Amino acid sequence: MKNSKIKVATTRQSRLREMFRRDGAWPWLVNRTEPAVDVSHQVLLYIESLSVSFDGFKALNDLSLYINDGELRCLIGANGAGKTTLMDVITGKTSPDSGLVYFGQTLDLLGRSEAEIAQLGIGRKFQKPSVFEAQTVYANLELAIQSEKNILPTLVARFSPEQIDRIDQVLEVINLKDRGFMMAGALSHGQKQWLEIGMLLVANPRLLLIDEPVAGMTAQEAEQTAELLVSLAGEHTVIVVEHDMEFVRRIAKTVTVLHQGSVLAEGSMQEIQENPDVIRVYLGEEQ
Amino acid sequence: MKDASLFAQQFTALHTVRTKAPLFLGILFTATIYAAVCNLYVAEDSVLYVSTYTITLLGKYLCYALLALSVDIVWGYCGILSLGHGAFFALGGYAMGMYLMRQIGDRGVYGNPDLPDFMVFLNWQELPWYWSGFDQFWFAALMVVLVPAVLAFVFGWLAFRSRVAGVYLAIMTQALTYALMLAFFRNEMGFGGNNGLTDFKDLLGYNLLSDNTRVSLFVISAIVLALAYVCSQLIMGSKFGRVIVGIRDAEDRLRFLGYRTDYYKVALFVYSALLAGIAGALYVPQVGIINPGEYSPLNSIEIVIWVAIGGRGTLYGAVIGALLVNYAKTKFTAILPEVWLFALGALFVAVTIFLPNGIVGLFKRTSLNDGHDLGEQP
Ligand SMILES: Nc1ncnc2c1ncn2[C@@H]1O[C@H](COP(=O)(O)OP(=O)(O)O)[C@@H](O)[C@H]1O
Ligand SMILES: [Mg+2]
Numbered sequence: 001m002k003n004s005k006i007k008v009a010t011t012r013q014s015r016l017r018e019m020f021r022r023d024g025a026w027p028w029l030v031n032r033t034e035p036a037v038d039v040s041h042q043v044l045l046y047i048e049s050l051s052v053s054f055d056g057f058k059a060l061n062d063l064s065l066y067i068n069d070g071e072l073r074c075l076i077g078a079n080g081a082g083k084t085t086l087m088d089v090i091t092g093k094t095s096p097d098s099g100l101v102y103f104g105q106t107l108d109l110l111g112r113s114e115a116e117i118a119q120l121g122i123g124r125k126f127q128k129p130s131v132f133e134a135q136t137v138y139a140n141l142e143l144a145i146q147s148e149k150n151i152l153p154t155l156v157a158r159f160s161p162e163q164i165d166r167i168d169q170v171l172e173v174i175n176l177k178d179r180g181f182m183m184a185g186a187l188s189h190g191q192k193q194w195l196e197i198g199m200l201l202v203a204n205p206r207l208l209l210i211d212e213p214v215a216g217m218t219a220q221e222a223e224q225t226a227e228l229l230v231s232l233a234g235e236h237t238v239i240v241v242e243h244d245m246e247f248v249r250r251i252a253k254t255v256t257v258l259h260q261g262s263v264l265a266e267g268s269m270q271e272i273q274e275n276p277d278v279i280r281v282y283l284g285e286e287q
Numbered sequence: 288m289k290d291a292s293l294f295a296q297q298f299t300a301l302h303t304v305r306t307k308a309p310l311f312l313g314i315l316f317t318a319t320i321y322a323a324v325c326n327l328y329v330a331e332d333s334v335l336y337v338s339t340y341t342i343t344l345l346g347k348y349l350c351y352a353l354l355a356l357s358v359d360i361v362w363g364y365c366g367i368l369s370l371g372h373g374a375f376f377a378l379g380g381y382a383m384g385m386y387l388m389r390q391i392g393d394r395g396v397y398g399n400p401d402l403p404d405f406m407v408f409l410n411w412q413e414l415p416w417y418w419s420g421f422d423q424f425w426f427a428a429l430m431v432v433l434v435p436a437v438l439a440f441v442f443g444w445l446a447f448r449s450r451v452a453g454v455y456l457a458i459m460t461q462a463l464t465y466a467l468m469l470a471f472f473r474n475e476m477g478f479g480g481n482n483g484l485t486d487f488k489d490l491l492g493y494n495l496l497s498d499n500t501r502v503s504l505f506v507i508s509a510i511v512l513a514l515a516y517v518c519s520q521l522i523m524g525s526k527f528g529r530v531i532v533g534i535r536d537a538e539d540r541l542r543f544l545g546y547r548t549d550y551y552k553v554a555l556f557v558y559s560a561l562l563a564g565i566a567g568a569l570y571v572p573q574v575g576i577i578n579p580g581e582y583s584p585l586n587s588i589e590i591v592i593w594v595a596i597g598g599r600g601t602l603y604g605a606v607i608g609a610l611l612v613n614y615a616k617t618k619f620t621a622i623l624p625e626v627w628l629f630a631l632g633a634l635f636v637a638v639t640i641f642l643p644n645g646i647v648g649l650f651k652r653t654s655l656n657d658g659h660d661l662g663e664q665p
Contacts, residue, residue, distance in 0.1 A: 091543055118545035130540045132533045138294045139529050149545045151554050157526040159295040167294075180294055203544065 037104035037121065037206060044069040044207060044237050045090070050099030052085055052261075059085040060096065061261035067207075072233035074248045075241045077258035078281075083241045084127055086258070087209045091124050092117040103207070119149065123205030127212045127241075129192035133185030137176055137195060140184050141167050144199035166202055173228065174198040189216035197228065208232065210240045214247050226250045303524025308517050311603050319509040323502050339498050343573050346505035348613050350570035353512050355593045355609035356602055357562035360519055362591065363599035364528065365555055366535035368453070371460030372563050373587035374467050375435035377577065379564025381471075382434055384484035384577040385418060386427030387495075391488050404486070405479045415477045424491055431568040432561045439560030443553040450549070461584045468582030483578025490572050501573070508569045512606070515562050519602055522558070531555055532600075592635045598645025607646060 037044070045067040052060040060082045067073055075083050088094040090101060092114040101109040109117055118124075132140050145163055148154070171177045174194040179187070184195055193213060200208055210229070214222040222244070230251050232238055242248050248255060248269065255272045257264040265275045272278055296302065322345060325337040354376050361367040393400040397407040401414060420426040442463060446456055474480035493500040522528055533541045534548050541548050571577045580586075590609075597608020612631070619627045642648055 093539075093543075113547070114539075114542035115545050115547045118543050124543045126540070130537050132529075132536050132540070134536050135529060135532060136294075139298065142298065142526065143529060143533055143541070144544050149547070151527065151550060154530055155522070155525050155527040158299065164292055164295050199544070 038106045039069040039104050041105060042068050044071075044104060045239075046100065046102040047086075047090070048100040050086070050089060050096050050101065052082075052089060052094060052096045058261050060089070060099075063099070063258075063262050065256060065263060067237060067239060070234050070237055072229065072238045072240070072251060072253060074252040074255045075239060075258060076243070076245075076248060076255060077264075081258040082261040083258055084211060085261075087124060087211055087239075087241070090117075090209060091122060115149070118203075118205075121206035122209065123200040123203050123207070124209045125193075125196045125200055125211055125213060127215075129189065129196050129216075131184040131187075131192050131195050131199070133183065135184060136181050137171070137184055137187070138167065138180045140195055141170060141198060141202050145202040146204050170198045170201045173201065175224070190218060190221045193217060194221075194225070197225070201232075206237065208236055208238045210238065212241055212243060214242065214244055222247055223250075298524075298526075298529075300521040300524035300528075304517055304520050307520050307524075307603070311516060311606075312513055315509055315513055319506055323506055326498065326502055339501050342498075342501050342505050344617065346501070346508045346573045347570060348610050349505070349508040349512050350566045350573070351590075351593070351613050352606040352609040353508075353515055353566035353569070354563055354590055355597065355605040356512070356515060356519065357559045357566065358590050359594050359599060359602055359605035360523075360559045360562070361556055362594060363601070363605065364523060364535060365531045365552060366452075367552060367556065368457045368591070369460045369556075369559075370457045370584065370587045370591060371462075371464040372559070372590055373584075374460075374464035374582055375439060375560040375563035376567035376570070377464075377467070377471075377579075377581035378435045378438065379431045379567030380571040380577040380581060381478060381484065381567075382421075382427055382430040382564070383568035383571045384487075385421040385430075385478075386424060387487035387490060387572060388484050389418075389422040390490065391486065394488055395486070403479070403484075405474075405482065406477070409474060411477075418477065428568075431564050435560040435564030435567075436557050439557045440553060443556040447549040447552040447556070461587065464582050464587050465584050468579050468584075471579035471582060479578070481579065483576060483580075484571075485576040485578075487572065487575055495572055495575065504569070504573050508573070511565060511569060515565070516602060516606070519562075523602070527551075589631070592631060594645075596634060596638045596645055598642075598647035601647055604645050604647035611646070 043066050045065075047063060047065040050060050050063045051058065063082070063086065065086075075086070077083055085094060089096050090109065092109065092112050095110065099110075103109050103117075103120060103122065107120060109120075109122075112120075132143065135143075142159075145166065147157065147163070171180060174197060176187075176191060176195060176198065179191070184192065187195060193216060197210070197213065200210075213229070214225055217225060226247060229238055229240060240248075240251065252269050254266065255269055256266045257272060257275075257278050259281050264281065265272055265278050267275070322337045322342060325335050326339060326342050329336045354372065357375075358369060358372050361369050361372075388403045391403065395404040395407075397404055399407045402411060406414070421430070442459075446459060451459065470476055471478050471483075472481055478484065487495055489495055490500070490504075493503070495501075523531070530541060530546055530548075530551055533546075534551060538548050567577075567581075589612075593608040593612045594605045595608070596612055597606065598604030612634075615634075616627060616631070619630060638645060
């Protein structure tokens with residue numbers, strides 16, 4: 001905790017120094033275009049030696065993980081293994097004690113706000129479905145759709161025909177076609193999960209972080225979700241956290257097992273199931 | 288295909304105004320014109336006559352209604368419980384009061400052309416620097432909006448950027464208005480201390496005691512309330528408004544969608560404070576006095592109670608709440624002044640328990656719609 005505060009102070013100082021350099025233009029005078037994500041080494045997300053502690057308890061412990069561009073990766077691990085915390089760090093909600101998180105070769109994610117990270121193209125679905133309950137399904141998708149997110153553009157925002165089409169397509173995909181005018185709060189648990197996935201789809205992010213997508217879904221809904229996630233990979237990069245081993249078996253090419261805040265094993269589902277460490281700490285417990 | 292286009296149509300700000308403004312504006316203007324005409328053109332002994340006292344009272348209620356509307360904007364739509372909006376109201380009121388003070392000129396008790404009476408009384412030799420400019424109406428009018436807006440900006444920037452919310456924020460707003468009250472009570476501050484600013488004579492050359500001026504101020508209050516209502520419905524009916532409601536219900540979610548929610552909250556808070564300031568500025572010439580009591584923390588709590596009773600998150604609910612509660616207050620304090628606060632407290636508790644959506648909630652179809660019935664099936 002203390003560490004991170006000192007870090008913030010020093011970055012402020014260095015920013016101040018940066019401002020008075022004579023050879024640079026002031027950042028607010030430069031036309032700001034976020035640099036594109038550089039995936040020239042095939043890796044989209046670099047996580048290195050990441051540690052996070054809460055009151056001395058190490059939720060993440062020297063964790064390193066690399067996610068390739070276009071990959072569909074499953075993260076599994078017992079409750080409390082640190083999966084959600086890892087997502088919190090990637091999306092800027094939690095700042096780590098130490099470690100590196102890079103989006104592509106060039107974009108350092110640490111120190112950026114949640115909103116900045118989202119605008120770089122990282123979307124997230126929460127473990128507990130989080131939709132805007134007092135607003136309609138349409139409004140939920142409208143808020144999520146890829147667009148200018150600043151105040152003035154939002155005040156005068158109107159729909160473009162492309163946006164209408166996009167929302168229509170997504171409603172079809174998430175099976176809520178005839179529920180557009182329904183309040184999101186009135187949806188079933190599984191439908192809320194899907195609405196949240198739909199919100200990710202309209203935002204069209206480069207990287208999707210999906211925390212326990214099939215909790216509360218019927219077997220059939222879970223099956224459809226699995227198909228959807230598989231179809232997203234390739235064009236998008238997807239990281240899925242899931243408890244349901246059946247579900248993981250169905251979608252995963254590569255699985256990473258987290259245990260007590262670090263990576264315990266990584267590989268295909270086959271390899272994972274045969275890994276003695278994993279059998280001992282995770283699969284063993286389940287059976 | 289058809290559905291989504293329908294939705295795009297429905298979700299424009301203009302649509303919201305078209306569905307929500309006509310009834311409100313119709314009732315407001317009918318009542319206003321009726322009262323004004325019955326004061327100016329009906330004989331005093333007629334049963335239809337509306338006394339100037341009533342006109343002023345109604346004008347005062349309309350200012351409270353605008354104030355309640357400003358609180359509903361932040362509390363009902365965005366979940367920011369401000370227990371300090373009385374401060375913005377009073378600041379707007381003081382800015383107007385300073386202009387009215389300067390208009391008195393040498394007609395004060397001491398006949399000093401440059402200094403208001405209370406400064407002469409304190410033996411001050413010259414006008415403090417921050418009083419300069421207030422002899423100009425345009426300057427005072429600018430300050431009416433600027434001072435509350437700047438204070439709200441600074442306060443909001445500090446509070447929302449560091450993610451203060453809920454009870455802590457409410458306590459901070461109480462502290463803000465309390466601190467201002469203590470400051471304005473002090474004579475050295477140069478705002479008339481305990482007594483505040485009063486004994487106003489005229490506004491833009493019109494005698495504040497004449498019937499015509501009083502009716503005009505009342506009508507202007509109604510027009511300003513109408514404008515604020517339409518403007519706020521436009522804002523809340525836009526995508527911006529839906530972001531605001533989203534902040535109320537799931538702020539985290541919006542951040543992860545890429546919205547800088549703190550900026551949104553600051554902007555909304557500033558807009559709301561600015562409306563409260565305008566309400567204060569309209570209030571002062573009608574009641575003829577502004578004193579530090581307006582900063583009292585209790586006042587700000589009362590405003591929130593008006594909104595709760597009327598119903599949150601609809602704008603018209605806040606207006607109805609402010610009008611009804613203040614009418615009741617006038618009646619009550621005439622008969623049993625000691626009992627009023629208890630009655631208000633009891634009413635608040637009763638409404639919270641039995642009518643969580645306030646009085647207007649009685650007439651709405653679903654409770655989930657809370658504050659946002661835009662998307663009903665057409
Ligand atoms: N904000 C927090 N404060 C304190 N402890 C936390 C916090 N967030 C998570 N933890 C702890 O960190 C550990 C990892 O949690 P989490 O990442 O949610 O696990 P998972 O998602 O893998 O089940 C848990 O033991 C949890 O109690
Ligand atoms: Mg979790």
